[in-house]
Amino acid sequence: MSQKVLLNAKEVNIILHRLACQLIENHNDFTDTVLIGIQPRGKFLANRIAQMLRNDYKIKNVQLGHLDITFFRDDFRRGDKPLEANTTEINFVVEDKKVVFIDDVLYTGRSIRSALTAIQSFGRPKGIELLTLIDRRFSRHLPIQPDYRGRQVDAINKEKVKVNWAEFDGEDSVYLISK
Amino acid sequence: MSELSVNHLLGIKYLNKQDIQLIFETADHFKEVINRPIKKVPSLRDITIANLFFENSTRTKLSFELAEKRLSADVINFSASQSSVKKGETLIDTVNNILSMKVDMVVMRHPNPGAGVFLSKHVNASIINAGDGAHEHPTQALLDSYSIRERLGEVKGKKVVIVGDILHSRVALSNIFALQLQGAEVMVCGPKTLIPKYIDKLGVKVETNLRTALNWCDVANMLRVQNERMDISYFPSTREYTQQFGVNKELLDSLDKEITIMHPGPINRGVEITSDVADSKQAIILDQVQNGVAIRMAVIYLLASKIKQ
Numbered sequence: 001m002s003q004k005v006l007l008n009a010k011e012v013n014i015i016l017h018r019l020a021c022q023l024i025e026n027h028n029d030f031t032d033t034v035l036i037g038i039q040p041r042g043k044f045l046a047n048r049i050a051q052m053l054r055n056d057y058k059i060k061n062v063q064l065g066h067l068d069i070t071f072f073r074d075d076f077r078r079g080d081k082p083l084e085a086n087t088t089e090i091n092f093v094v095e096d097k098k099v100v101f102i103d104d105v106l107y108t109g110r111s112i113r114s115a116l117t118a119i120q121s122f123g124r125p126k127g128i129e130l131l132t133l134i135d136r137r138f139s140r141h142l143p144i145q146p147d148y149r150g151r152q153v154d155a156i157n158k159e160k161v162k163v164n165w166a167e168f169d170g171e172d173s174v175y176l177i178s179k
Numbered sequence: 180m181s182e183l184s185v186n187h188l189l190g191i192k193y194l195n196k197q198d199i200q201l202i203f204e205t206a207d208h209f210k211e212v213i214n215r216p217i218k219k220v221p222s223l224r225d226i227t228i229a230n231l232f233f234e235n236s237t238r239t240k241l242s243f244e245l246a247e248k249r250l251s252a253d254v255i256n257f258s259a260s261q262s263s264v265k266k267g268e269t270l271i272d273t274v275n276n277i278l279s280m281k282v283d284m285v286v287m288r289h290p291n292p293g294a295g296v297f298l299s300k301h302v303n304a305s306i307i308n309a310g311d312g313a314h315e316h317p318t319q320a321l322l323d324s325y326s327i328r329e330r331l332g333e334v335k336g337k338k339v340v341i342v343g344d345i346l347h348s349r350v351a352l353s354n355i356f357a358l359q360l361q362g363a364e365v366m367v368c369g370p371k372t373l374i375p376k377y378i379d380k381l382g383v384k385v386e387t388n389l390r391t392a393l394n395w396c397d398v399a400n401m402l403r404v405q406n407e408r409m410d411i412s413y414f415p416s417t418r419e420y421t422q423q424f425g426v427n428k429e430l431l432d433s434l435d436k437e438i439t440i441m442h443p444g445p446i447n448r449g450v451e452i453t454s455d456v457a458d459s460k461q462a463i464i465l466d467q468v469q470n471g472v473a474i475r476m477a478v479i480y481l482l483a484s485k486i487k488q
Contacts, residue, residue: 071212071220071250071480082182082484085208093216121217 006134006161007151007174015150019131020052022148023100030062032126033098038115039068039086042103044165045133049102065090067101069114095123100148104163106132109144134161134174183481187306189295190315191356199360203325205477206470213249213472223252226483229282231274232309233259233289238444238468239309239319243286246475252483255282270294271301278304283486284479287311305482313347319443320353322474324361326467327398330439335362340392342424343402343451346373346413350402350443355381368392369424372413389424393434400441401426401451417450427453431461439463 007015027033030053037046043066050064070085101115112130119125133150139157153176155161160177164170183198212220228247232240240256247254257277274285284305287295292314299306310316324334331337339358345351345367358365359382366384367374379385386392393399404420414420426440440452440462448454457464 068208070208071222073222076222077225077484077486082481085205087208088211117221121212121215121219123216 001177001179003162003175003177005173006153006176009166009172012133012172012174015133016048016052017056019133019148019150020049020057023049023053023131024057024059026129027098027100030059032096033100034063034065034092034094035100035102036090036094036115036119037064037066038101038103038111039066039070039088041105041163042066042101044168045104045131045163046102047167048165049131063092065092067115067118069111069118072114072118074110074114090122093123094119094125096126097123099125099128101128101130103130103132105134105136105161106130106144106146106149107136107139107161109140109142112144113142133163136161182485186482186485187295187299187308188317188478188482189299189306189308191317191320191353191360192315194317194360196360199321199324199357202321202474202477202481203328205481206325206473209249209476209480210470210473213469213476219249219251221251222480223247223250223483226250226284226486227253227255227280227282228284228286228479229255229257229277230309231257231259231277231285231287231289233270233287233294234310235260236288236309238471239288239316242468242471243307243309243318243475246472246479247286249472250476250479250483252284252479255280270298274298274302274304278302284483305486307478307482310349312349313352314349315353315356316349317353317357318471318475318478319350320357321478322467322471323350323354323400323441323443324357325470325474326441326463327363327439329466329470330463331397334358337363337398338366338396339363339398339400340366340368340386340396341400341402342368342389342392342426344373344404344413345369345378345402346375347405348402350400354400355383359383366392366395370414370420389426390430393426393430393438396438398439398441399426400443402443403445403447404450421450425449425451425453426456428455428459431456431459437461441467444468 037043050062053059053062066089068086068088070083129147131148132146135149135152136155162175164173166172286307286309288309289311292312294311295308341351368386442464
C-alpha cells in the first residue's frame with residue numbers, strides 16, 4: 001500500500017477560502033440559503049465552511065445542518081456489512097430555500113442521489129447546489145456534477161481518496177491511497 | 180457496525196446486551212425520522228412483511244404496521260378471526276401459504292407460548308414475535324426499557340417494579356429479561372395468586388405490599404389485569420384489587436421521591452391506576468406508544484438487513 005499527498009494543510013486552507021468566496025458570490029448574505037453537510041464525512045467540511053463564512057467573512061445568518069442518508073441509500077442488503085446510521089440535525093425548514101449540499105469527496109454520485117431524496121423529507125427547496133472538496137471525475141455512476149469543486153482528481157477505482165480534518169484526524173490533508 | 184446476533188426476534192431471552200444497545204441506537208435515528216415533516220424512509224422498499232395476528236390486538240398491530248409503512252415495506256395483514264384457521268388449517272400450512280407469495284418477514288401474535296420459536300424452525304422467513312401467550316412480548320419490553328433510558332438517562336442501576344398480574348403477563352417476563360440484561364434491579368408486586376411460584380429463581384424480588392414496592396423503586400410498570408386470561412377468580416373483586424394494588428395520586432404524593440409510572444396499555448382507568456395518575460407528568464405512557472414505533476422500525480430494519488437477496 002502506498003500513499004501520496006494530494007493536498008497539504010496550507011493548500012486545503014486556500015481552497016476552503018476560495019470555496020467560501022465562490023459561495024458568497026452566488027448567495028450574498030445567505031438569507032435564503034442553507035448549508036447541509038452530508039454525514040458522516042461531509043459534516044467536517046460543512047462546519048469549516050460555515051465557520052469561515054461567519055468569522056472571516058462576517059456573514060451573520062449562516063444556517064447549517066447535517067443530513068444522514070443511510071435510510072435512503074440504494075445499496076441496503078447489497079453489501080456484506082449493515083449500513084450504520086448517523087445523526088441528522090436540521091432544525092429549520094428547507095421549503096423555498098437554496099440548499100447547498102457539502103461533501104468531502106464526490107465519487108459515484110450515489111450518496112448525492114440519496115441526499116436529493118432525503119432532503120425532500122424537510123420540504124421542497126427552491127434549488128439545490130453541490131460543493132465538494134475532491135471531485136473524482138472519471139468514476140461517476142450517475143449524471144451528477146459539483147457546482148463548486150476544490151480539486152479535481154483522476155483516480156482509478158482501486159485507489160482511495162482520504163480527506164483528513166484536524167479536529168477529527170489530527171491534520172488537514174488529502175491523500176491518494178493505492179493498494 | 181455490529182449486527183444483531185439473531186435472525187429472528189423471538190424473545191428477549193435470545194438477545195445479548197450488545198443487541199439491545201444496537202436496537203436502541205438505531206431507534207434513536209428512527210425517532211428523529213418520525214418527527215420530520217415527511218416521516219418515511221425508503222430503506223425496505225423491496226421487503227414484504229406479513230402481520231399474522233392469531234389473537235386480538237389493536238395498538239401492537241397498529242404500531243407494527245405503522246413502523247413497516249414508515250420504512251416503505253409492503254405490508255399484508257391477516258387476522259385469525261376471518262381466515263382458514265377457523266376451517267382447521269395448521270399454523271405451518273397457513274404460514275407457508277402466505278410465504279409462497281414471496282413474503283420476507285413475519286410478525287406474529289399467537290395465543291400459544293412458543294409459537295414463534297416453532298415457526299422459526301419450520302419456515303424460511305425472519306420471524307418477529309409480537310406476543311406469544313403468556314411467554315414473551317419482546318418489542319414491548321424493548322420500548323419500555325427505551326422509554327426508561329429516555330426519561331432517566333440509563334437503565335443500568337435503576338430499580339423497576341412490575342405491578343399486577345405477573346402470572347398471565349408476557350410483558351412482565353420480557354421486561355424482567357430485558358431489564359436484568361441491562362443491569363437494572365427488578366421487583367414484582369401483586370396478589371400472591373397472580374405471582375408465579377418460582378419467579379424468585381429468575382433473580383427478582385417479590386413483594387406483596389404496594390407501598391413498600393413503590394418506596395423502593397425508581398420506575399413502576401403497572402400491568403393490566405387480564406380478565407380474558409383468567410379462568411378462575413384470582414382475587415375477590417376488582418374493587419379489592421384496586422384498594423391494594425391500584426396507584427392513585429395520594430399514594431404517589433405520599434412517597435418520599437418522584438417515581439416514573441409506565442403502563443403497556445390498554446389502561447383500565449380506575450383499576451390499576453387512576454385517571455389523574457395516568458395523565459400526570461410522572462406517567463410516560465404516551466411516550467411509550469411513540470417509542471414503540473421507533474423501536475419496531477429499528478428491529479425490522481436490523482433484521483431485514485440480515486435477509487440476503
